[in-house]
Amino acid sequence: xxxxxxQRARTSQYVQGGIFVAVLVVLAVSVDWPRVLNSFFDFxxxxxxxxxxxxxxxxxxxxxxxxxxxxxxxxxxxxxxxxIASFPPYRWIATAYIEFFRGxxxxxxxxxxxxxxxxxxxxxxxxxxLVVMLSxxxxxxxxxxxxxxxxxxxxxxxxxxxARSLGMPxxxxxLTIVIPQAFRIVLPPLTNEFILVTKDTSLxxxxxxxxxxxxxxxxxRDGILQYGAGITPLVVAGAMYxxxxxxxxxxxxxxxxxAAKAAR
Numbered sequence: 001x002x003x004x005x006x007q008r009a010r011t012s013q014y015v016q017g018g019i020f021v022a023v024l025v026v027l028a029v030s031v032d033w034p035r036v037l038n039s040f041f042d043f044x045x046x047x048x049x050x051x052x053x054x055x056x057x058x059x060x061x062x063x064x065x066x067x068x069x070x071x072x073x074x075x076x077x078x079x080x081x082x083x084i085a086s087f088p089p090y091r092w093i094a095t096a097y098i099e100f101f102r103g104x105x106x107x108x109x110x111x112x113x114x115x116x117x118x119x120x121x122x123x124x125x126x127x128x129x130l131v132v133m134l135s136x137x138x139x140x141x142x143x144x145x146x147x148x149x150x151x152x153x154x155x156x157x158x159x160x161x162x163a164r165s166l167g168m169p170x171x172x173x174x175l176t177i178v179i180p181q182a183f184r185i186v187l188p189p190l191t192n193e194f195i196l197v198t199k200d201t202s203l204x205x206x207x208x209x210x211x212x213x214x215x216x217x218x219x220x221r222d223g224i225l226q227y228g229a230g231i232t233p234l235v236v237a238g239a240m241y242x243x244x245x246x247x248x249x250x251x252x253x254x255x256x257x258x259a260a261k262a263a264r
Contacts, residue, residue, distance in 0.1 A: 039230030071137030076144030101142035151182035191252035
């Protein structure tokens, strides 16, 4: 007797589920669990990383992220306004900046600021934290600028023109009417950019940091040598990143849901 469409779909689901379970069983049987536990979950090493991983690593990672994102947001907004300006040289400068810093690996920017600036200006030495935040902020600005430009262009032009027709100066119409609406539109991608900045802090290991300036990845890398406990310190560092990024991902989904409801 031929199966109905519903029965075929159900049979297909059972077969796929069976294959999935079989693969999981094979993997579980094949894994060397004692070795995995020793390498990834060495609990004495985990205990040894506290409270430093929170008081130094997590604190510095959050500090670098907040300051760098604020710098990136400010510079990104300026670049976005330049990108949609009617004066061509503004657009050219903004485009060159955005294309350059989106095309160059962030690691090279860290190296350029960390080692290139002292070489170019002998006798000058910027504080390491300043180098870190500038590098992160400058790279983030290139991505944020494109996000904000899309948001600014999504606001109906008629609202700006209506404000101008009422006698409102252009800068005030932009600040009070266009930019607030643009920010509401781009909140989800901005949240994602914040997460990317958080993860990019892991690249600053290339710059010589004092122990008090360590972020999570640097703390994890040094922990491998200090504790000799496989990659457990990096697992702890990864868990700390998740403490920051998972709530932000949830927040981003909430923003997207609200935007979708508002668009209906």
